[in-house]
Amino acid sequence: MDNLLSSIYDYVDPFDAVEVARGTFKPVRIAILDSGFDPQHPFLKTLDQRLDPRIKEAQSFVQQTASHDIQDEIGHGTHALGLLLNIATCAEIYIARIAHRETLDRNTYDDIAKAINHAVNEWKVDIISMSFGIREYNEPMKTAISNALHSQTLLFAAASNDGANLGRAFPAKYPSVFCIHSTDGNGNPSAFNPTADDKDVNFSLLGEQVSSHWPIGRNGHNEPVKAMSGTSVATPIAAGLAAAILSFVRQQEQHMPPGGELPLGPWLKDVHSMDEVLKSMVRQRRGAGYDYITPHSLFDRKSTREQVYDRIKDIRRHLYD
Template sequence: MFTFYGEAEETQQGLRQRRDVLYKKVVSRLKDLLEGTKWMEQLTNNWIDPLNTSIKKSAVQQIKQHSFNDGLWGQQDNKKTKKTRAKDDNDEKEAMKWLSRMQKLSGILSATPGHSTRRVRIAILDTGCDDDSPFFHLPSNISRLKGWKDYVDGSEERVDKHGHGTHLISLIMDIATDADVYIARVAEDATGLSTASENVAKAIDWASKEWKANIITMSFGYTEEQQCISNAILNALNDSHGSILFFAAASNSGSNQVEMFPARHASVISIRATNADGQYESFNPPRSDNDTVTFGTLGLKVPGAWLSDHIGKKCQTGTSVATAIAAATAALLIGYINRIEVGASSDFILQNVKRKINTHRGMLALLKALSTGTLNQHSLYLTAWQLLDKSEDERWIKIAGAVADV
């Protein structure tokens, strides 16, 4: 066993040896573990670096200086400058405006005359749900929680001990106001994700077979492919004849890391994060070689529900937040298209469109048509609210045209 503390009389060589042992046996292994299995918002840029022997501080003090600020998934450092706090406040205000625009679109599309025989079903694989949170005190919200499966503790009651899942669920429900929500708790927190791949695979299987989900969203990732998850995705696609959509968060490590799995899976729609003006954030990963385009949406300082012991909403940043918003947008569009009614002469076209938008290729085509270009080449920004200014006929033409060649 080695000690963390150095003596004042130790030579530079002794300090260097202790530093190297500490980094090799503790810090490096911890870093590899966290990089290998993590939820998207867990990481910051403050990775623990090898100790500097010129600074006369203990190893424990060094580690504390370089560790995460306030925990997992982008929780904020309390020691912020006034300038930084002002920027955060502005980013939050802009995010609220952005969400208001999407909620306006949701209200209009949901009020479209017509009838759908089946509501859209979206399955959220995450840390669970705290239904004691004030968000779920509204009957219109709690009544839309239709399914629950706990792969962590086997609880029959909905539970979330972290808050990440609760936050994402509230975002999805605020945008896709007509969708029903099904929740699979696959891990308690980021640490639990390291052994959760089988839970994720089982949840995908359950969501597709038992819940008959239209959309499965996963705001987490692994550096390496998890074969059991890949198998579950392919089985779900086969069972549904390709009529199920998967969304996953790309990564929050910038160009230091490639796109995470399952986001880089060929049958999964990978989502990156932008600010409220559509600018891609620096923590997004580079585009994969096999990606012709990438999709991004709001993922900066996004307010949403949190655990019941937290007063008010909580802002979160990252591709996991953006993924929830993108999945909700897809659910909103599917629900709208399912309600569209056309004349008998166009009924064949309508049924064809409804079939296509539930497939991977069809949804990619629709999202592309409802996106705008950015300063980043091949990077698109989802702007579904462009449908706000269109008549019913214009919306139908836009959507039908988007998937015509799929």
């Protein structure tokens, strides 16, 4: 994964808690809706054994659990959190525990809707990562997602892992939600992806054999790192990439004098704007049907920060030409 995303690190400054506390910089906020996380994981601790300061808040929305019961009983949430922290180095992370077992049921749907509403209304997040999918319509979830989109929150969801047997799952198939598919390390589509939709964009990112944090001892795995595969793995990578793009723009605009061109930061919060920026990084494999995102095509290491910023400005300008 580092090879895929390493070019971004040269353009996005790391998280600065002092600058955030002073109010001189507004970090991107991401909510991750998953199985919670392991707060005792060694990779989530600082040198003085405090929790990583980028993890701002965690809350359980699982029925019949206390709100502070955020312990990951599956492992997936900890894995996804590790990916986000690795990619979105300048973002604040908010964790919503919405599951305590791998299979979601109808009792979980209301919990998910409450978590989305809380992330938007209370945490004021910019991005929500949802590494799950269901196969039936749920009105509370639909309403929560619609309200989140109306609030200009960018939503990323896993396409599904059922291959050609089934299509995209909900909420990934909901209009204006970024539906994320998986590839191997060479950009080849994963066999478990749903069939590409020829009437829509089919964003894909690395989702096979991706190593990240894992609760030690969970499910018989006694190491702090585990490799996982799935569109649910590619989803936090995509959400983290969007956060990195938004962080880069905010950092650039932090040092610009007022009164110039309209800033890109607010523009990027619109789903169609972020969609265009992600499309600018796509490389299509002939006959594959999926839109493989290559971050180095925007953050190419040969360009200055100003040149990368100007490329994003050009995307906005061409969108309205």
